[in-house]
Amino acid sequence: MKFVKxxxxxxxxxxxxxSAMAQDKTKVGFIYVGPVGDGGWTYEHDxxxxxxxxxxxxxxxxxxxxxxxxxxDAERAITQMALQGADLIFTTSFGYxxxxxNVAAKFPDVKFEHATGYKTADNVSTYSARFYEGRAIQxxxxxxxxxxxxxxxIASFPIPEVIRGINSAYIHAKKVNPDVQFKIIWxxxxxxPAKEADAATALIEQGADxxxxxxxxxxxxxxxxxxxGVITFGQASDMSEYAPLPRVSSIIDDWGPYYVAxxxxxxxxxxxTVQTWDGIGAGMVGIGEITDAVPADxxxxxxxxxxxxxxxxxxxxxxxxxxxxxxxxxxxxxTADDGTLLGxxxxxxxxxxxxxx
Amino acid sequence: MVRxxxxxxxxxxxxxxxxxxxxxxxxxxxxxxxSLLGKNPVEAIATIFWEPLFGEFAFxxxxxxxxxxxxxxxxxxxxxxxxxxxxxxxxxEGQFIIGALTGAGVGLAFYPAEGWxxxxxxxxxxxxxxWVWAMIPAILRTRFGTNEILVSLMLVYVAEQLLAKMxxxxxxxxxxxxxxxxxxxxxxxxxxxxxxxxxxxxxxxVVAALIAVIFAxxxxxxxxxxxxxxLAGQAPRAARFAGVxxxxxxxxxxxxxxxLAGLAGMFEVSGPAGQVSIDFxxxxxxxxxxxxxxxxxxxxxxxxxxxxxxLTYIGGEIAQSNLGLPAAAIQMFQGMLLFFLxxxxxxxxxxxxxxxxxxx
Numbered sequence: 001m002k003f004v005k006x007x008x009x010x011x012x013x014x015x016x017x018x019s020a021m022a023q024d025k026t027k028v029g030f031i032y033v034g035p036v037g038d039g040g041w042t043y044e045h046d047x048x049x050x051x052x053x054x055x056x057x058x059x060x061x062x063x064x065x066x067x068x069x070x071x072x073d074a075e076r077a078i079t080q081m082a083l084q085g086a087d088l089i090f091t092t093s094f095g096y097x098x099x100x101x102n103v104a105a106k107f108p109d110v111k112f113e114h115a116t117g118y119k120t121a122d123n124v125s126t127y128s129a130r131f132y133e134g135r136a137i138q139x140x141x142x143x144x145x146x147x148x149x150x151x152x153x154i155a156s157f158p159i160p161e162v163i164r165g166i167n168s169a170y171i172h173a174k175k176v177n178p179d180v181q182f183k184i185i186w187x188x189x190x191x192x193p194a195k196e197a198d199a200a201t202a203l204i205e206q207g208a209d210x211x212x213x214x215x216x217x218x219x220x221x222x223x224x225x226x227x228x229g230v231i232t233f234g235q236a237s238d239m240s241e242y243a244p245l246p247r248v249s250s251i252i253d254d255w256g257p258y259y260v261a262x263x264x265x266x267x268x269x270x271x272x273t274v275q276t277w278d279g280i281g282a283g284m285v286g287i288g289e290i291t292d293a294v295p296a297d298x299x300x301x302x303x304x305x306x307x308x309x310x311x312x313x314x315x316x317x318x319x320x321x322x323x324x325x326x327x328x329x330x331x332x333x334x335t336a337d338d339g340t341l342l343g344x345x346x347x348x349x350x351x352x353x354x355x356x357x
Numbered sequence: 358m359v360r361x362x363x364x365x366x367x368x369x370x371x372x373x374x375x376x377x378x379x380x381x382x383x384x385x386x387x388x389x390x391x392s393l394l395g396k397n398p399v400e401a402i403a404t405i406f407w408e409p410l411f412g413e414f415a416f417x418x419x420x421x422x423x424x425x426x427x428x429x430x431x432x433x434x435x436x437x438x439x440x441x442x443x444x445x446x447x448x449x450e451g452q453f454i455i456g457a458l459t460g461a462g463v464g465l466a467f468y469p470a471e472g473w474x475x476x477x478x479x480x481x482x483x484x485x486x487x488w489v490w491a492m493i494p495a496i497l498r499t500r501f502g503t504n505e506i507l508v509s510l511m512l513v514y515v516a517e518q519l520l521a522k523m524x525x526x527x528x529x530x531x532x533x534x535x536x537x538x539x540x541x542x543x544x545x546x547x548x549x550x551x552x553x554x555x556x557x558x559x560x561x562x563v564v565a566a567l568i569a570v571i572f573a574x575x576x577x578x579x580x581x582x583x584x585x586x587x588l589a590g591q592a593p594r595a596a597r598f599a600g601v602x603x604x605x606x607x608x609x610x611x612x613x614x615x616x617l618a619g620l621a622g623m624f625e626v627s628g629p630a631g632q633v634s635i636d637f638x639x640x641x642x643x644x645x646x647x648x649x650x651x652x653x654x655x656x657x658x659x660x661x662x663x664x665x666x667x668l669t670y671i672g673g674e675i676a677q678s679n680l681g682l683p684a685a686a687i688q689m690f691q692g693m694l695l696f697f698l699x700x701x702x703x704x705x706x707x708x709x710x711x712x713x714x715x716x717x
Contacts, residue, residue, distance in 0.1 A: 064678065065678045
């Protein structure tokens, strides 16, 4: 208990110190799972951090630690930021969930925001983006563009978020191209350029002429460029250095507005626990420019779908839909509820293979 | 010109001096690197070495040194036995993973039962798992003469795949909403490797590491087996004449290092890490190789080297978030340590002679 008292004492002292200085500096910390130069997931979170600095200038100080392993080291990294007087800490990967909750219990005066998890507390919020909305648009373009009717998909880990993306892309590719087939490789990594490049090459050799990826590096883009005649989509970040070909569009995570809003809430003293799950409508998911490599009519359809999703007029998971085993999931006119989507552990009808477990 | 001359005997002085000189060279070269990155080198080095020990929040960082150092020491002690005898177990990372899986598996099998016997059983299972994984290269070498360096290293990647499989399948938390990762041992008292005295960082893994240091010291200095290990490394032919069985030695060295690595994995998964997750292993098994050599393959040296390595990790993290140093710079800093150690190690066996080119 002595230790907790120590921590509490330090937190209290810091709390006093920071509230004394509250007028001039709010300290915001970030824990990143990859390097800030990964060109994907962490890169976009770091852009969000820079957005905070831009919005508040000298009123904030931001700190970050990159490439933090998920586990015991994460708990230390988060504790360290709290000790150093951070008022608000964003932990930007799923694996930081338990460490975030543990540290939050020791620092009741510090606010925590955990990305893509499901555990909350009085001082822990969660936030994530509805990437599957972007996947629907990708699936549509992919279905229209493929000539071999084979679409390769580099998946990371078999968790609901990734499975949702596969289902959403498949449903919309199938809708415009009934002959389409998905080949899925599980890379079991979020960021490993060598592995991702191998996966992309293997998929291309199996006849895929569209590569979708749920991993963060640009290695699959480079592999597709080398192979030629293959199109790709930027993941997490625009990856526009590979436009107009192979990259024909992208899903962009735009965390900036959310980070700025939450920092403002801490500054104004009205921060409260929320579970945010925003999509295209709120601007958390962006669709990168669709290049001229895509025929004009396909591009127009894709943009129309984007608008329909943004306005709430269209839900990417709209019935009738069946599960892979042929059982009914959604009836005509029904849309998926968030609970099912958040825990999604099944493929929709038509996808081959099994989800590894 | 500068010439290297082989010493008749390895220099006692340089044996002890090498690690110190290596640390100093690392500080100088690291400081140069940091200043090239536009940071104040003195401040950066001070942050890495001073802050965790005597800084404002040392009360938190000092226990963390034990948490980070214990698995390194435990694994390195095992590795050092083999390294002394010329038996190269490079796959401690894999044995660490398997030990964590078997240890956690036994613990989770008992969940939610409570009992004093659960944790000891987990310890036995963890050590056994690591031992079995190390026996694969050991038996392949003794039976078929395969190279244990390659086999043990390759088995690390097999172990990583098994880890992913277990985190997603058999050991996955049934209450985890389909997300990967096992139950958290921090919420399961009988299986939790908790701090023995709150706030000290002292957990069973630290105790085990200290016991391993003492045992290794006694073994190497007072026991015939330790003598055989040293003999096999220094004079393989003499060892054979003295009746040392290479097969037994390989089985013993790989088995012991595997068991200790497995034990370290089990302590890590049930304590600081808390759960089996896909990214559970963070390279302790590989870093321990550096620790073993930095400690001159001597038990007490390894203890000190493990703590030093832990210091660079924790200090490095502080430097990252306080000074904005990139993670890669910290890794380079740690890499320099091994580089300088090996480079300066030349002086143990060779002496530098300044001489004029002699006419042939």
